[in-house]
Amino acid sequence: MTTNGPGAGPTHKTVEAGVTLAIALFGVIVIIGSVKAGINWGAEGPRAGFFPFYVGIAIVAASAVNLWNELRVDDKEVFAEWSQLRQVMSVVVPTAIYVGAMPFTGLYLASMIFIAWFMRWLGKYSWLTVAAVAIGMPVVTYLIFERWFLVPLPKGPVEEWLGL
Amino acid sequence: MDTLLNVAHGFGVALAPINLLYCFIGVFIGTLVGVLPGIGPISAMSLLLPVTLSGTPESGIIMMAGIYYGSMYGGSTTSILVNIPGEAASVVTCIDGHEMAKQGRAGPALGISAFGSFFAGTFALIALMLVAPKLASVAIAFGPAEYFSLMVLGLVVLTFLTQGSMAKALLMACIGVVLGLVGLDSITAQPRLTFGRLELIDGIGLVPVVMGLFGVAEVLINTEQAIRRDIINAKITHLLPSKQDWQASAGPMGRGTILGFFLGILPGGGAVVASFASYALEKRLSKTPERFGNGAIEGVAGPEAANNAAAGGAFIPLMTLGIPPNVVMALLLGAFVIHGLQPGPLMITQNAGLFWGIVASMYIGNLMLLVLNLPMIGMWVQLLRLPYNILFPLIILFTIIGVYCSSNNVFDVYVMIAFGVIGYFMRKLGYEPAPLVLAFVLGPMLENNLRKSLILSQGDLSTFVTRPISAACLIFAVALLIGPLLPALRKKRELVALDEGA
Numbered sequence: 001m002t003t004n005g006p007g008a009g010p011t012h013k014t015v016e017a018g019v020t021l022a023i024a025l026f027g028v029i030v031i032i033g034s035v036k037a038g039i040n041w042g043a044e045g046p047r048a049g050f051f052p053f054y055v056g057i058a059i060v061a062a063s064a065v066n067l068w069n070e071l072r073v074d075d076k077e078v079f080a081e082w083s084q085l086r087q088v089m090s091v092v093v094p095t096a097i098y099v100g101a102m103p104f105t106g107l108y109l110a111s112m113i114f115i116a117w118f119m120r121w122l123g124k125y126s127w128l129t130v131a132a133v134a135i136g137m138p139v140v141t142y143l144i145f146e147r148w149f150l151v152p153l154p155k156g157p158v159e160e161w162l163g164l
Numbered sequence: 165m166d167t168l169l170n171v172a173h174g175f176g177v178a179l180a181p182i183n184l185l186y187c188f189i190g191v192f193i194g195t196l197v198g199v200l201p202g203i204g205p206i207s208a209m210s211l212l213l214p215v216t217l218s219g220t221p222e223s224g225i226i227m228m229a230g231i232y233y234g235s236m237y238g239g240s241t242t243s244i245l246v247n248i249p250g251e252a253a254s255v256v257t258c259i260d261g262h263e264m265a266k267q268g269r270a271g272p273a274l275g276i277s278a279f280g281s282f283f284a285g286t287f288a289l290i291a292l293m294l295v296a297p298k299l300a301s302v303a304i305a306f307g308p309a310e311y312f313s314l315m316v317l318g319l320v321v322l323t324f325l326t327q328g329s330m331a332k333a334l335l336m337a338c339i340g341v342v343l344g345l346v347g348l349d350s351i352t353a354q355p356r357l358t359f360g361r362l363e364l365i366d367g368i369g370l371v372p373v374v375m376g377l378f379g380v381a382e383v384l385i386n387t388e389q390a391i392r393r394d395i396i397n398a399k400i401t402h403l404l405p406s407k408q409d410w411q412a413s414a415g416p417m418g419r420g421t422i423l424g425f426f427l428g429i430l431p432g433g434g435a436v437v438a439s440f441a442s443y444a445l446e447k448r449l450s451k452t453p454e455r456f457g458n459g460a461i462e463g464v465a466g467p468e469a470a471n472n473a474a475a476g477g478a479f480i481p482l483m484t485l486g487i488p489p490n491v492v493m494a495l496l497l498g499a500f501v502i503h504g505l506q507p508g509p510l511m512i513t514q515n516a517g518l519f520w521g522i523v524a525s526m527y528i529g530n531l532m533l534l535v536l537n538l539p540m541i542g543m544w545v546q547l548l549r550l551p552y553n554i555l556f557p558l559i560i561l562f563t564i565i566g567v568y569c570s571s572n573n574v575f576d577v578y579v580m581i582a583f584g585v586i587g588y589f590m591r592k593l594g595y596e597p598a599p600l601v602l603a604f605v606l607g608p609m610l611e612n613n614l615r616k617s618l619i620l621s622q623g624d625l626s627t628f629v630t631r632p633i634s635a636a637c638l639i640f641a642v643a644l645l646i647g648p649l650l651p652a653l654r655k656k657r658e659l660v661a662l663d664e665g666a
Binding site: 012015016019023026029030033034036037041042044045046047048049050051052055056058059062063065066069079080084085087088090091092095096098099102103107111114115118119122123125133137141145152153154 | 331332334335338339341342345349351352354355356357358359380383384387388551553554556557558560561564565568569572574577578581584585588589590592593595610611614615616618619623
């Protein structure tokens with residue numbers, strides 16, 4: 001089911017099994033962390049790892065049951081088409097870059113580029129509309145949050161240069 | 165008499181100009197997010213959580229509550245006019261509401277949903293006044309064992325009422341509990357599950373988790389599928405329902421209100437379940453069930469009343485026990501905690517002005533919605549034409565600002581994006597985010613009460629079954645866990661189980 005024709009995509013079963021394994025792994029991490037914190041009875045009653053330890057065991061056990069159920073059913077259904085996944089990735093990847101760059105460039109510059117990218121490449125708007133929204137929104141944000149509510153937002157070299 | 169005096173005092177608080185302004189901002193933003201798909205009351209409330217810090221606790225909580233019922237209202241507007249439920253509680257309103265709009269009866273549909281909501285809101289308010297102080301006086305006697313069992317019951321009811329596999333919902337609840345426990349242990353002040361990461365010492369924030377699972381994930385789901393928009397363009401006339409409409413709607417409204425109120429009190433019930441249950445009830449009681457789905461006004465009046473009454477009922481467990489029954493109430497609890505207030509049995513007596521002020525402001529908010537929104541429907545409809553390629557980056561921008569404001573920490577923004585991607589996969593695979601978020605909030609309380617009761621009983625687990633209230637809760641919880649394994653009950657659950665989405 002990994003051909004590239006229309007309607008093709010990773011199967012539901014594969015993705016589901018992967019997610020279940022990831023959850024089980026999470027459960028194992030919780031168990032390890034709880035054991036480190038101490039799962040027995042201490043001077044002040046049950047110790048810090050006591051409760052998460054048992055919940056961790058429940059998570060591992062439940063995901064094992066889930067995995068067993070999933071592998072048993074014969075399900076050829078597609079999780080999402082490749083084209084749909086590409087669409088989703090076209091949002092996730094720029095967003096990741098955007099928040100990754102934020103501590104260095106500041107919120108405002110990163111947002112301008114992000115909004116412009118979104119509107120121009122995905123929305124195919126004219127440059128004029130793109131510029132209006134991409135510059136207008138961060139300015140409005142600045143006025144509302146920093147001036148009205150007095151909440152400081154992450155700033156970078158550009159804002160410093162402008163003296164904001 | 166005492167109650168009346170308190171209510172008068174509450175209205176005094178709610179009618180203070182600053183609180184009126186916050187109430188208005190709340191219902192306005194609420195209606196806005198209710199109308200816009202891709203952002204719901206849950207994202208909007210977590211977005212504005214940090215803003216509530218700047219005012220008094222009353223103003224902040226009044227605004228948050230306003231967002232909640234404002235969005236219910238906005239959601240029904242889009243359901244009727246565009247056939248897109250702005251938020252999950254108005255999914256049912258689409259069925260008959262949009263059908264009525266197609267037949268040129270959008271006016272009465274909008275009108276009855278507004279009046280139905282108002283009627284239900286009023287009833288819920290009066291019931292809250294009568295029930296909450298009584299329940300609070302009982303709850304004062306609760307010890308940690310009772311609280312533990314009540315919360316267990318709450319989580320089990322929520323997973324029972326959540327759509328899809330109950331095993332998955334329970335798994336989500338377990339994960340939520342664990343995520344809530346990360347950071348400093350509340351009893352020994354020892355860091356745990358942090359794996360040496362300094363950022364995790366304070367724990368994972370509620371705001372980034374909620375924004376990721378509800379805000380960002382929603383955007384990702386929406387980019388995958390193009391939504392068909394079927395906007396009714398005709399001018400909206402006759403907002404006031406006719407005499408026949410009133411006659412047909414009175415019964416459904418009354419029944420929906422009572423049903424919704426009680427479902428609202430139940431944990432995990434909330435507005436979504438109430439609206440579906442009311443629709444099913446009206447269809448069963450109707451002499452002409454075939455009209456349902458073809459523009460029956462009863463199918464709008466009942467569910468709309470039910471979801472508003474449920475919104476009121478949901479305040480009861482929060483205000484009297486300090487246990488939030490759904491995600492929206494969990495966020496309100498967050499707003500209380502920000503201001504150093506702990507909702508619970510003592511709050512009604514110790515903070516009477518706050519409690520009654522919030523209750524009174526809900527009433528005023530409902531009135532505002534009625535007066536303001538009927539003339540503004542045209543504007544809301546225009547907003548629906550906003551293209552997604554502008555809307556989505558803006559939603560992401562706002563979620564980032566909201567998360568950053570709540571902690572001044574870029575790490576939380578990363579957490580949010582991560583939960584956004586996780587939330588996308590969860591939705592696609594039928595794992596509901598609501599149990600996770602509620603368990604995330606209840607997790608620390610659950611653990612705290614468990615350990616306290618074990619310390620009190622010196623490690624004897626039987627303390628949970630020898631105390632009658634605790635035992636009753638646990639027996640009920642076990643019954644709900646075993647119940648779905650029996651085929652007859654499984655069918656019933658599928659009928660009532662619904663997702664509580666953004």
